[in-house]
Amino acid sequence: MTITVNGLGELKVLVGQHLGYSGWLQVDQDRINTFADATGDHQWIHVDVERSRSGPFGGPIAHGYLTLSLLVPLCNELVEVRGITMAVNYGLNKVRFPAPLPAGSKIRLGATLAAVVDVPGGVDALIDAVIESDASAKPVCVAQAVQRYYA
Secondary structure (H helix, E strand, O other): OOEEEEOHHHHHHOOOOEEEEOOOEEEOHHHHHHHHHHHOOOOHHHHOHHHHHOOOOOOOEOOHHHHHHOHHHHHHHHEEEEOOOEEEEEEEEEEEOOOOOEOOEEEEEEEEEEEEEEEOOEEEEEEEEEEEEOOOOOOOEEEEEEEEEEO
């Protein structure tokens, strides 16, 4: 369920709260191949299905940066901030990929609003994000994202 926030003041009230979980999203081989084409990263562990079966992961895995890029649409399922002029992805403070994401697996996001910091014209929201997979007990991505909201 999406949390709707009306303005930056209401966003600040959520600091420290878990924002919930997104729905599950399948990361199939077609998505992996499309990402490889978009980025030019055609490493065999991602796109060569036959060769990757005898590789270290037993099959193709998603690019870490593909997994990271899915943070945006998954996060949009959790929070909608209204009463602002603009929002931008400002950056990341830390990113790790503790486990591989096998092709065909499903992922979901769990997130906590760690902090809201005033900046000129708006705020930076620091979001502690954990992307988990139905294929692993360990998360496939752990990151602190910085979303900038302008008033």
